[in-house]
Amino acid sequence: MNDVKRKPNMPKRLKWYSFRWRIMLLIVILIALPSVYVAYCIHAATRVLPMGSGPAGPNVSSVPFQKIWSEGKVSLIGLGDSITRGLGAQREHTYFELLQENDDVQYMDMKGCGLRHVFPRLEARNYAQDYTVTREHVEKQLPSVPTYPPDVKGVVVITSGGNDLIHDYGRSEPTDGAMYGCSYKQAVEWTEDIKARLAKLIEGINGKFPGGCQIFLANIYDPTDGVSDPQLKGLPRWSDAVKVVSLTNQKIAELCNSFENVHLVDIHSEFLGHGIHCTEFWRKHYHKNDPHYWYYENLEDPNRRGYDAIRRLFLTEMIKVLPAWLRV
Template sequence: MRIRKTRLTIVCFIGILAIACAGFYVRYFMLRPIGSGPAGPEVADESFRKSWSDRPVKLVGLGDSVTAGLGADSPDHTFFQRMIENPSDEFVDMQGKSLSSVLPELTTENLAISGSTSKDHLRVIEDRLSLHDPDVFGLVVMTSGGNDLIHSYGRRPPKECAMYGATMAEAEPWIASFRSRLNDMLDKVTAAFPGGCEIYLADIYDPTDGVGDAPSVYLPHWPDALAIHEKYNEVIRECIDARPNVFHVPLHETFLGHGSHATQFWRSTYVAEDPYYWFYENIEDPNDRGYDAIRRVFLNEIVDHSSLRVSDKSVAE
């Protein structure tokens, strides 16, 4: 009788442990809660209390689906549109913080295309970006390179601008081509604005939070993924550093802790105040809260670096 009770106790303990382990796995490895409310860094109030400039300014969006806005809950919640003006349901802390509120002569054009690669972006710049009048100042926001890495999701052999699954040896010439292409893009964008322009170029985020375990985002294993990803981001930073009018927008850093491991409190990337997933259901694009964070990061970089804020002595801080 005593042996039976002992066995029953052991079986019950194992059962409870199995249930607890299953619950832990579901909670911290499978669930992707997105949270609610504002996301991303604060944007200072004082930067938007006065007009920055009376110059004609053209805001141009270039790049892929991140700048196009795929995954946002509505067209006015894309990061590009939220930069221009606040939506009707804007968060309290961002009300009044938009480019249209400080640039009265602002016009806009978004040339970004969902699903496009860096080859497509060069063609768009060459074919669709107009030569502007010298009195127009350009503000250009750009995301490029992410689709070069993630396409075609391991379904086909890797190739340039669709290199998913490539080895570093295979990727090296494609990375070199990206460097040449990105330099060409930045030079041609600058040339399209003879009156001056600033380009705000984002690096590429990582939906695995720096772990590199592609199956966690439902993609095939890719051993060299993180190394190739980092090389692409190195190229982006090199091209930025070579030009005084191009500025780095740190999406990679901003999104760490908001990917597939967002809830895992034991990781160094864990963000206790917002342990939520910022990616859309297709993995490669942001969700609505992710776009809020991107809008804030771009605005902060523009606030920190734009010559427009001091071009008019009457509003210089």
């Protein structure tokens, strides 16, 4: 009777080995989570994203194109970077060419919806060049544009500023005109410089058309669909990428608002959900009806469907502006 009896309310002491399954589960989780993430990254970096088929972007009414907008001389001018030049698609499927004349076989819903149908005397010149930044658009492209006589109206399309952000792809320290990897604080100053150069470009173009012109300026899209993870496609990490793109687009919008004849073409919003996360249904910008990739293999430029979307966005803004302007 020397054994000491355990008191009824005294908690039972757990043996150390009763924790083994919990410890093992924790170890498995700690090993599995990084492995799953690494597998996801490898998959994201190597998979071929589907482009899809059919029309891309907003519907465009054919009604405005059933009447002539002007019998006078009109010059369509393209300025800027590789998006306006057309890298990533055959020439006839770039947005600059599609603005003039639709491919009725490829895009049957856009039959007749081209500027040549409403401007019988349209002349078109594209001065845009691949890999160029805003400074080159002012210093090299603008001087190439002739000064037109007063009886010529101008319609100008511009994509500019994107290369200022992505150059030099993280291969050198970020600086004005090659901002990749910069902090938001650095971008505050450099985006003001972008805005100033674009203002100079616009002022210069206005001077080339004494008879008047309307300018359509696109903002900058985000191939990461708002996730800010360009490293998935082999580029260096850039945690502030989305914030910098947003700030740049804010400056472009401010610039458009400061000129009566400059109109914002919002390609940024339309392209969200068509970047490197286009097939991931849990993402904020996932498009159930068109979960497809609108970018070229270089991640910078559109593919054929992306260019279709861009021309529709430009035409949508032009319909709002040009018929009424030319009737005055």
